[in-house]
Amino acid sequence: MQIKNTIVLLTALLAGSATARLHGHERRSHHEKREVAATATAESTATTTSSGFGGVTSPSGTGDTYCGNVGIPYGSNIIEITEDELDSYNWTVTLDGSFILQEYTAYFWNNCNEEGELAGFFDTTFPLTVTIGVGEKSYVAIDVDSQGAFVTSPTSVGVPRSTTDGIIMGFWGEFNIDTTINDGWSGFDVSALVALDNGKTDYPGLALTGDGQTSYITNSLGSAYNAYSETSEASTGGIGGNVVPGKLALTAYMAYNGQSI
Secondary structure (H helix, E strand, O other), X not given: OOOOOOOOOOOOOOEOOHHHOOOOOOOEOOOOOOEOOOOOOOOEEEEEOOOOOOEEEOOEOOHHHOEOOOOEOOOOOEEEEOXXXXXXXXXXXXXXXXXXXXXXXXXXXXXXXXXXXXXXHHOOOOOEEEEEOOOOEEEEEEOOOEEEEEEEEEOOOOOOEOOOOOOEOOOEEEEEEOOHHHOOOEXXXXXXXXXXXXXXXXXXXXXXXXXXXXXXXXHHHOOEEOOEOOHHHHHOOOOOEEEOOOOEEXXXXXXXXXXXX
């Protein structure tokens, strides 16, 4: 994404896959949780967005400590919707189960957690979890100025985590939606940087498509395109989708392994 990395502060290699590129795209290591200058949920615009969302939190921090909207109450910036509601929201993710062989669950988080730390990727509870049956689809809407990610995994397996520090593993689908300090640009990518940092890549593939752009990593990191799939890319900008201000409808294909999409 062409949006400078601001928050995925992440562990040594990951800080910065798509979720937080703002004006220059730097990558930072993040073995530890970090606090922003002000608690992300401390202020509100006192308005609501489209039906179903909560209030919008005022941004705090700049650059690497930027934290946008996390919803009031926390997590209400990411909601499940129906297929009939897709056109009513500006930024959506369709979770497509065409390639899965068992029920999957998608776990969504904000980069900033409820305590205002840039550490949502360590959380044990999530703003949203969605189940997807074999051959079925589920639908998610994301509110303005939201930065976060999701991971998908067989429901029977649960959330993939590092046994060392508890960070969420797997291949992340990262999003940076209508970023205020980036003049409304959005971005997305698929990232294996956390998995690589922990030396484990045996995870289901994931493809993200939207605005005519695609980012994917296949099962067990067999191949990748326009995605963060090598540790050497941890400080590289421009990978993934870069989207001008306006609506964005993403589709996420779980267990992706090179099929036609």
